[in-house]
Amino acid sequence: MQISFRLDELVAMVSPVEVRGAYAGTIGRIAALDDAEVGSLSFLGNSKYRSSVATSRASVILVPTDYVGEPGPDQCHLVVAQPSVALALVCARIEHSLWPRPTPGVHPSAVVAPDATISSSATVGPLCVIESGAHVGDRSHLQAQVFVGRNARVGGDCWLAPSSYVATECELGDRVRVHAGTVIGSDGFGYEFVDGQHAKVPQVGTVVVEADVEIGANCTIDRARFNRTVIGQGTKLDNQVQIGHNVVVGRHCILCGMVGVSGSTTIGDYAVIGGQAGLAGHLTVGKGAKIGGQAAVTSDIDPGIFVNGSPALPYQLERRLLVLNRRLPDLFKKVESLAAQIDELKKASDL
């Protein structure tokens, strides 16, 4: 990553800001406080690293308003409300250099059905396939080798990475980002057991991904049996997340890597689900509920509740049981000793 920023450019990016100290050189690198050197930009994003600010060799450090301490010679502190948000602004500027706006148009190697509608401001990269009746919205960017199926709809300002797949009739809202290898609209997993065999239940519903959703790499989101699987507005999925058919994920949820949600489960807005957690089917997870990593959710969860464990229990209870579990060796010993004492008492009282 090649970057080169002057102090005044950084100040402009992260304003409003209070500047303490000065640095005349250019910033060519971003680094953690302990890893930084002259010419590095760093930041205090987590208060536990507070002590590292004074010893950091970074030339420019983003610090929060409550930070007390002066910069060293030829070092500059930029005092901002949220240093990690400020850093994100700087990274956004860098991102634009990593991902320059593509030139609108359809690459000659792409295979686009005559009746597909591609916005003139959209970019369809090399070796993409756009089937009949599909739509790609304004300024959307299909990077390369993307597949958009019959009558599928990609909104405006979307970004689809290589080998991502949007199946027939599925819909993406505006500003949806889909990372490489992600599959949207594969068949739900449904069979009827007939005459000793699993007969397929056709999956003729769709997937609706609302606006401002980001979906990680190699995720799978199944189409509904006959209605819609929904990913709510602003929700973010990490890599390798699996969403079963007819699932409804609310708005502004966070699903961490490798989470699996079984069919027909409904997840409330602002829920947060830890990595590798699994949810059984036909459940209701309340608004703002939190589910720990590797948890196994087998029953409904009330709004705002934090559950953990496999099977999942309310967090406090689950923690308490863990502690008692680790005390089992003592408990077994203690019961042995009580038994011995009782035998003594019996002898003493000739029972």
Added chain:
Amino acid sequence: MQISFRLDELVAMVSPVEVRGAYAGTIGRIAALDDAEVGSLSFLGNSKYRSSVATSRASVILVPTDYVGEPGPDQCHLVVAQPSVALALVCARIEHSLWPRPTPGVHPSAVVAPDATISSSATVGPLCVIESGAHVGDRSHLQAQVFVGRNARVGGDCWLAPSSYVATECELGDRVRVHAGTVIGSDGFGYEFVDGQHAKVPQVGTVVVEADVEIGANCTIDRARFNRTVIGQGTKLDNQVQIGHNVVVGRHCILCGMVGVSGSTTIGDYAVIGGQAGLAGHLTVGKGAKIGGQAAVTSDIDPGIFVNGSPALPYQLERRLLVLNRRLPDLFKKVESLAAQIDELKKASDL
């Protein structure tokens, strides 16, 4: 999904059927009982929703033969042996409109080796790659961007979704369905530790997927070390399932999402494995065994046994231990109180 069926068309699809009541309009939608409106087709697939039939606004409802209750005005009950199977028949009709039979032939953008043999009734979609000596059987459909490696064999009436991959020398039987992003025939994970490094053990076996298997999206099935990894006839894999090298999965098994099976494990016919379960290597799982979601199987399982938990135990035992675990707080308290009573007794008896 645009559908429009008349009552007589539905009756024809789901026969044999007893018709109760009448509906003169057309059916334009399929919906759950509580979600249905005029013009909807609904069904009683699970007896716990029985009470919803009387209150449903659906115009046509598929009900089981033992359902008691009359349809409302301008409403029709179609009495069938298995409503969800009947619904599957309707969905199959709809599916044909979602996936019209493709035109046979090889898309000009596909890259097909001169000595590959493609049935004249098969369809090879845009940007597929078919390597030397590979075979694609009658009426099989490679949708787009599919890869079929050297000497690999795809049977008849197969369907392969975009970015699916069949590696060199691997074989798919007839009527196999492979969803997007699935990898069949990647190298098994085998190394010998030599001189402080992991030396690769070449994986020169194959994968054999028997007839009527369906494999979900983004699955991975490794080729054998030197013989065959097998997925048995009629078995169904959900999304993101991982099958290690030399594994033999029996016939008519169900492997739910994110299941992982380690190398050289054998799974009997009709086994059912819950989501995110993991099986260690070199195990034998008996015919008809059931494995709970997130279970960790570390030893052989007898036929017909249901195991659960991590590590997995017979279901009844695992449930009992869970219950006792949740009673640990009481147990600790009780032991404290017994100790106190014993101290009293000692004092009393001057021990």
Added chain:
Amino acid sequence: MQISFRLDELVAMVSPVEVRGAYAGTIGRIAALDDAEVGSLSFLGNSKYRSSVATSRASVILVPTDYVGEPGPDQCHLVVAQPSVALALVCARIEHSLWPRPTPGVHPSAVVAPDATISSSATVGPLCVIESGAHVGDRSHLQAQVFVGRNARVGGDCWLAPSSYVATECELGDRVRVHAGTVIGSDGFGYEFVDGQHAKVPQVGTVVVEADVEIGANCTIDRARFNRTVIGQGTKLDNQVQIGHNVVVGRHCILCGMVGVSGSTTIGDYAVIGGQAGLAGHLTVGKGAKIGGQAAVTSDIDPGIFVNGSPALPYQLERRLLVLNRRLPDLFKKVESLAAQIDELKKASDL
């Protein structure tokens, strides 16, 4: 797999070797001892199968130097230091026939930016995309439908399978093998919660995969927030492994299938992580540590320690707690009986 080797050819492959007995025919198959027939090559790789050697119908058997026992008539034992290593040598020979060296050059259907630099000895297969400024090193083989992003760098003697993806600015060292569907350099999962929404933190770092790394199918490795995600030299990843942003995996590690490593965690050299294990973020795993399958690692692990369970504990402790857990039914019964005995004692002593 078609093979045909004469005994003298096998001897040459696995030398140094002591030959006991003789076999005049050709070897056309490799099989396990019990599965072997005339014309098969087999091997004693695991001492627990020692008794199967005498009864095996294999014509040629690789046995270790400490094996006692003579071959049967028209049967040959090849005595070597490590039979499974010797077998790997034979398989390597077969592998060359499965994967003949590709012809160097760029397939006409590949889309390669004019300023990308492709070694004249490299092979870029059909329908690959190589973006501006990217480099592909000597003798590297991009099989088909591979994507290499802007300014990305693929070293020498690499092999990339179909639908694998190397994002902009990411780097692969020499002799790196990447299996189908694997995504290297997707965005890290980072957001700031601002005004009730998750605002994306741009991920402008890279991924560096060092020499001799092998990465399984459908893995995901996220690019760093602003510096580097690293996979150390000689490390092997099985299928469907997820590596979060800023993770540093050491050298010669083994990560089994479906392992998930959260952001900013550091893993020491020679660590071994079992299937479906999950590691929380910002942890340090010491050199040579071992993590059991499905373990949930939530705190740092010292070098050489073996942990297991969810949450993970030192192996011995975790096993002991498991054993005591299974004895809970007895413990509850015992405490009941102690309580009864105490009541008796109280009556007897008129308390």
